[in-house]
Each structure stands twice: as C-alpha cells, then as structure tokens.
Amino acid sequence: MANLRDHMGRPIVAVTGIGVVTSLGVGKNDNWAALTSGRSGIHPITRFPVDHLNTRISGMVDFLPSSTKGASPLTYELAETAAQEAVSEAGLDSGDFGGPLFLASPPVELDWADRFSLYNSDKKDAGAERLLRVARALKELGIFETTQFGSIADRLADRFGTRGLPITLSTACASGATAIQLGVEAIQRGECDKALSIGADGSATAEALIRFSLLSALSTHNDIPEKASKPFSKDRDGFVLAEGSGALVLESLEAALARGATILGIMRGCGERADDFHRTRSKPDASPAIAAVRAALADAGMSEDEIDYVNAHGTSTPENDKMEHLSLSTVFGERIGSMPISSNKSMIGHTLSAAGAVEAAFSLMTMRESVIPPTINYDNPDPAIVLDVVPNKKRNAEVGSVLSNSFGFGGQNTCLVMAREPV
Amino acid sequence: MRKIKKSPDPQQPPMSSHDVVITGIGLVSSLGEGPDAHWQKLTQPGFQPVLEAERFAPYTIHPLPEIDWNLQIAKRGDQRQMETWQRLGTYVAGLALDDAGIKGNDELCTTMDMVVAAGGGERDEAVDAAILAASESRNDRDVLLNEKLTTELRPTLFLAQLSNLLAGNISIVHKVTGSSRTFMGEEGAGVSAVETAAARIRSGQSTHVLVGGAFQTEHSDMLLGYELAGYLHRGPWKPVWQRQGAEGGGVVTGSGGAFLVLEQREHAQSRGRKIYAELGPVVSGRARRRRGELNAEIAALLKQARLPDGDLLTISAASGAHAATAAEKAAFDANPALAARAFSTLTGHMKEAQFPFAVALAALAVDRKAGYPVFDATVERPFEGAPTSVLATAIGYHQFEGLGLVKAA
Numbered sequence: 001m002a003n004l005r006d007h008m009g010r011p012i013v014a015v016t017g018i019g020v021v022t023s024l025g026v027g028k029n030d031n032w033a034a035l036t037s038g039r040s041g042i043h044p045i046t047r048f049p050v051d052h053l054n055t056r057i058s059g060m061v062d063f064l065p066s067s068t069k070g071a072s073p074l075t076y077e078l079a080e081t082a083a084q085e086a087v088s089e090a091g092l093d094s095g096d097f098g099g100p101l102f103l104a105s106p107p108v109e110l111d112w113a114d115r116f117s118l119y120n121s122d123k124k125d126a127g128a129e130r131l132l133r134v135a136r137a138l139k140e141l142g143i144f145e146t147t148q149f150g151s152i153a154d155r156l157a158d159r160f161g162t163r164g165l166p167i168t169l170s171t172a173c174a175s176g177a178t179a180i181q182l183g184v185e186a187i188q189r190g191e192c193d194k195a196l197s198i199g200a201d202g203s204a205t206a207e208a209l210i211r212f213s214l215l216s217a218l219s220t221h222n223d224i225p226e227k228a229s230k231p232f233s234k235d236r237d238g239f240v241l242a243e244g245s246g247a248l249v250l251e252s253l254e255a256a257l258a259r260g261a262t263i264l265g266i267m268r269g270c271g272e273r274a275d276d277f278h279r280t281r282s283k284p285d286a287s288p289a290i291a292a293v294r295a296a297l298a299d300a301g302m303s304e305d306e307i308d309y310v311n312a313h314g315t316s317t318p319e320n321d322k323m324e325h326l327s328l329s330t331v332f333g334e335r336i337g338s339m340p341i342s343s344n345k346s347m348i349g350h351t352l353s354a355a356g357a358v359e360a361a362f363s364l365m366t367m368r369e370s371v372i373p374p375t376i377n378y379d380n381p382d383p384a385i386v387l388d389v390v391p392n393k394k395r396n397a398e399v400g401s402v403l404s405n406s407f408g409f410g411g412q413n414t415c416l417v418m419a420r421e422p423v
Numbered sequence: 424m425r426k427i428k429k430s431p432d433p434q435q436p437p438m439s440s441h442d443v444v445i446t447g448i449g450l451v452s453s454l455g456e457g458p459d460a461h462w463q464k465l466t467q468p469g470f471q472p473v474l475e476a477e478r479f480a481p482y483t484i485h486p487l488p489e490i491d492w493n494l495q496i497a498k499r500g501d502q503r504q505m506e507t508w509q510r511l512g513t514y515v516a517g518l519a520l521d522d523a524g525i526k527g528n529d530e531l532c533t534t535m536d537m538v539v540a541a542g543g544g545e546r547d548e549a550v551d552a553a554i555l556a557a558s559e560s561r562n563d564r565d566v567l568l569n570e571k572l573t574t575e576l577r578p579t580l581f582l583a584q585l586s587n588l589l590a591g592n593i594s595i596v597h598k599v600t601g602s603s604r605t606f607m608g609e610e611g612a613g614v615s616a617v618e619t620a621a622a623r624i625r626s627g628q629s630t631h632v633l634v635g636g637a638f639q640t641e642h643s644d645m646l647l648g649y650e651l652a653g654y655l656h657r658g659p660w661k662p663v664w665q666r667q668g669a670e671g672g673g674v675v676t677g678s679g680g681a682f683l684v685l686e687q688r689e690h691a692q693s694r695g696r697k698i699y700a701e702l703g704p705v706v707s708g709r710a711r712r713r714r715g716e717l718n719a720e721i722a723a724l725l726k727q728a729r730l731p732d733g734d735l736l737t738i739s740a741a742s743g744a745h746a747a748t749a750a751e752k753a754a755f756d757a758n759p760a761l762a763a764r765a766f767s768t769l770t771g772h773m774k775e776a777q778f779p780f781a782v783a784l785a786a787l788a789v790d791r792k793a794g795y796p797v798f799d800a801t802v803e804r805p806f807e808g809a810p811t812s813v814l815a816t817a818i819g820y821h822q823f824e825g826l827g828l829v830k831a832a
Contacts, residue, residue, distance in 0.1 A: 052569040107543045107586040117562050119555045128643030135650040144651035150608025154822055165707040165823050167615045169606045170587045189626040210569035213577035274594040274603035278581045410591025
C-alpha cells in the first residue's frame, strides 16, 4: 500500500489523465510516435503571407478547424481537445468534471482580421474613434469575447463542468508549468481532490511572430524548417514559434486509488523563483533558475541524485541554453555530463504558454514508456555546453523521475519534479 | 547536498491554519495616492468625483492623478521600459511594500510571493491607426500588416504589453522574487489573486504575499475592450446605481490600482508590524449568467462568506454594467443588513484592480473604526458606528464573482 501523504504531510498528487496536441498531431499516440522517431513538426508558414518577415517557419497547428480563425478560437480548441483526451483517459465524466480549472493561455488582443473588418464596415471619422463607434453598435458578443482574458476558461468551465471560478494565468513561457503547480497546490491544501490543469497556445499570429522577431528571439534558419530548432547546438540562433496544448488531470492519490483509476505518474514537487535582473535576460550567474530547481527538489523531498532525467526548457536560443546548462551543472555537479537531458522543443518548437504543460505530458510518457525522446538537430555540439542531450535518436532507459524546467520572460522560473511511482 | 525536510508528525493535520492579516496597502486612483488621501476624500460627505469628459467623448473617465514616478521607480531606464499601465502597477505595488515596511528589506523581498491580476498593456495607437487607414485602400491587408509592423513597431513595446511583465517589473524594481504569478480575467482575476494568496498563507505555503492589480483606462484599446459589447456609459456622468436606462451600458472606467500585502499573523507580529485588519473568508464563483444564475450565485456566495449578524458595511465594486449591477442591487435589497458603498461612483471601474481595491477600502474602515458616508444618497443608506467587519464584493461586469470579509485585527 502506497503512502497517501508526502514528506510534508500533504496529500500526494497523482496524474490520471494526459492530453496533448502539437504540430506533430492530435493526441498522445501520434505525438509520441513522432517524438520518439525524431520527427520535427516545424514547417513553412502558410497561415499568413510571409512577405517582409525574417522568420518564415513555425510549429503552428494548422490541421484543426479553428486553425485559421484567430488566436482565441484556436487556443480554445487546442485546450478543449487536450482536456477531452485527458479527462477521458482518467475515466471521469467529461461534462461534469467537478474540480477546479487552471488554464495557462496567451494574453488576448483584438485580432487584426476583426480590427480590419470592424474598421472597414464604416467610413465616418478615423482611427480609434471609428472603431469605438462601430464596436458599440455590434449586436453579438463573438468579437467581444475574444478580447476578454477570462472567456476561454469560462467556455472550458461550461464544457467540462469544472467547479468554481476558473483561473486563467500567464507566467509567459513558464505558464503551462504554473497551471500544473496551481492544481497541485490546491489539492495539497485540501481544497479539492481533483483539478484540471491545461496549457494551450494558439497565438502564433503574424504580429506575435514579428514581436518576437524584433526582439531577435526567433531562428531565421528558414531553408530547412525541420532543422531550425537545435537546442544546445553551437549554431543555435533562436527558438521556433509554435502552438500546442497539454492537459493533465491531477488527483489526490487517495481519491484516484479509491475509484480504481490508473496512476500515470506522481507530481512530486514544484519550485519557482523570480529573477529581478532584466525583462528578457537571466541573471548571469543563473541563481534564480538554480534556486527554482532546488526549490522543486526540496518540495519533492528528493536529492539531486534521485533525478533520472531532465526534460529541458531547451529553447534553442543562445541565452537560454547557456543559462540552463549553467543552472543544471551547478545543481547536479559532475553528474551533469552523464545524465540524460533532452529538449522536446527540437521537434515541436516553443509552444509558449503551453510549453510547460506539453512537456510535463511528455515527461510522464517518458517514464511510462521507458523511452527518452531525443534532442534532434544535434549535429554541431556547443563545446561550452557539455551535456548528454540524447542526441538525434531516442534512447530506451528506465526513468523513475524527471525534472522539467520552464523559464520565461519577466523573470519566470518554474520547475516540476515528477515520478513514475508513488513512494 | 541540501537537507531534506523531515517527515512531520503523522498526528498533525497536513496543513495547519494561519490567520491572514493585511499589513500594507497601496492605492492610486483619480482621488490621489495612498490610504490617507483616499480615506480623507472618501469620508468627506458629498465628495465629487474627478472626471474627464472631453478627451474620450462620448465616454467619461476618471483620470490618473499627477504622479511622480521617481518616488517608486528610481531608475529612469526602468520607467522607459514600461508604458503607463506597468508603471502604474509597479508604483502602486511600491506603495504597498513601503506601507508594510518591506520595501528595501532584502530578506523579506526575496522570500515574498506575488500574485498579480493583469490584463494587457498599451498598444501603439499611432501604428495601429496608420495600418487601419492604409487598409481602406488595400486588399492585401495581411501583407500590409507585415510591412508596417516589421518597420514601425518599437521592439521593446512587446514587453510593455505582456500581461506577466507587470509582475516582472515589480521583481526588477522592488526585488520581490519569492515567486511571481499573473492571473488574467478581468475582475475575476483580482478575486482569484486575493483568494489564492490568502489560501496560500492559511495553509502555510506562503508567509507574506504581494497581491493586486492596476488598470490604465486612458487608451482607446482599453475602452474598446468594454465597448465591443456596448458596456460603456455615455452621456452625463451618474453614480453607479443610477445608470440603468441611461445611454450606453453603464460602466464608467477609471485609471488606478490597488496592491495589498497579505501576511501570516505570526509573521507580521514577529516583525512588529501594524496590522490594518484580518482577511476572513474569500469566496468566488462563476454564475452561468446566460442561464440567469447570477442572482442565485450572489446569494450563495453571501451564505458561504459566513457574515456576522447585524449591520454590515459593504464595499461594493459594482461597475454600473446594467445587468450585473441590477443583480447586485437586488442582493442588497434582499439583505437589508448590508449597507452598500459602491466606490466606483467616485473612482471609476478599474477592472482587474476592483476587488483588491474593495478589500483595501474595507480594511481602512475597520482600521479607522468608522464607515464611509453614502456615495449616492438616493440608493445607499447611512451606516453608523465603528465597523468590526466589512464585506468587499466584486460582481464582474461580464463574468465572475467574488466576496471577501475583512475583520478587525
């Protein structure tokens, strides 16, 4: 009989359902097959014209009905699709979930297509004045709701019958991990015995791409798209903007066992630390990331020797990969050269608000399947970053525990520790 | 190797319960800045709001007061990296940290958690207007967009727009680095931020938390966010309760913000800090309003909040939005013990900051042992005596609801 409480006396939190969508496909099976065969989902952009753009590739999800309908509809559909898979796998009622919802999703803005159509539906006056006048004559709420930060979660709450006021959050590129952390903490506090945590991002618009491009954050290796994302390589030149979603059903181990659910993994610990150095750059000594990793280990009640594999944030930007290496080598010491550390982003790109959730889903599957997905495009190792990145080919290995890192603009650092089995 | 915490005594409950107290308040609105300025103006019977009716006509707004940003954001470089919304939030957060005696204290700042309720920052109106103007004569609008955005957007403006960068700037400027989480979703985000921060403290997950939000309404996109559903009041200004049937949707917005320092009681006492008030139950909900559930939801939340017997001063964040405000008024009519004060009559609606602002005003009344005079004599009734508990409400103009009970420390 497993312990039902952890080293701090809190309810142990299990994962009983997993859902995922990325540019590699819908659902765990398709994604896992692609990921473990080293296939990339990065492809040329076709959703909008690429004239004047320095980056013309992405990991957009182009195969859903909402893929051409704007960021809010696509983010909703991504979230719903992943959540449906997770809730079904958990064997729970997908219309009456009965626990809280934590949604990591991108900040919303009025879509340019809507901006253009509102503006050009009238000829009087100009600029904002015209938009406001046209707006107040609208007879339906469709466009309005795409601009409300709580609307996607509100619709998901209706769809899945989650309990209470849903929380929509952003911690930039760490958002997906924060959504999971909030669910774990709510169960640990005894507020609920299950929670639905989702990270979803369908916001790869032209404007989003241009904004990241202006910050020099994106790869411009357009010629061979599937080769553009190359975490930890010497010639890495930025991340690849991507879309996707990941959803986890979190449950107290006690409740999950009581209803005979299959335990897919255990959320052992979460850690975070904010960086006060710069809006986009990390403190040069990596101390906030180091502190976040250590906080997650301490929260899990585990020592660094007990981590079998690291699912890296590994964005493929010069800055992140260097900082992540520094933080991991500081925490794990000499062991760092021999422990497997791979980046899913080499194949799916950076799914931004979804990344932490997508990568937690893949981390759990890594443990269950005893297969570590590779870091592809590792043809030109960075001599300053000596890591076992599981280069280019998957590896069969027993993995009992995973550290998953998420770092984001605005000094966000969130780390999750997961385990295959209860203690 | 780091030490691993020992397992606790299995006889102990998993999470012990701590009181949550309020030890810092930062406020900015058209009325001024800080708790004293707000108390002084809001307790002046018949105080008239500060209004700006020309700049965004036909909409009236409550503008920001004059602020010397240097007082809370010392580096000009930091100020330049932000637009007004982030500057405002960072400024108000600084006021709260100062008020709690935390600002500049490394030990307290690096262990402090933070939950910010945020929307988005300001877009570049000139670039947008130029693109829209050009769109009238071009059919290749997607190409137009690429052409203009790649050449005319200021690169760092993106960071001034990102929701989580208000929290990011608070970390940079005030060194709050224990953790940083940003909740989004209009008034509901403010409710969840306070509710989550309080729950973390009660359970021992946090000892002290900075929580709050800010809203900068003096930008056309911030008005558009309401007006796409026709929520803004037009025509002459009226108090919140008197906008039913007037032209427009009933909301008059205001620029401002509210941050609170919430703290575990033992933590505040051990460092000898003044306590404004205790934060009691905070409850939240999501009525499916299209199905007509709002009235029942407010009634249910009032029950859950474990209200004390007798007259209860109630700081309402009512927006003026017709349906939501009517439902809230109906709840007050049905509960005559509740003496409502809708502060947005005097400050305007500050979106994500509404609930933290309401809790702050409730804490001030408890601390100063006096109520506020009526803000609208036609609807609100007098409240006499020294309040030992004050209720704070936030019924979202479009969705999400919450209440919190503030008690004498």
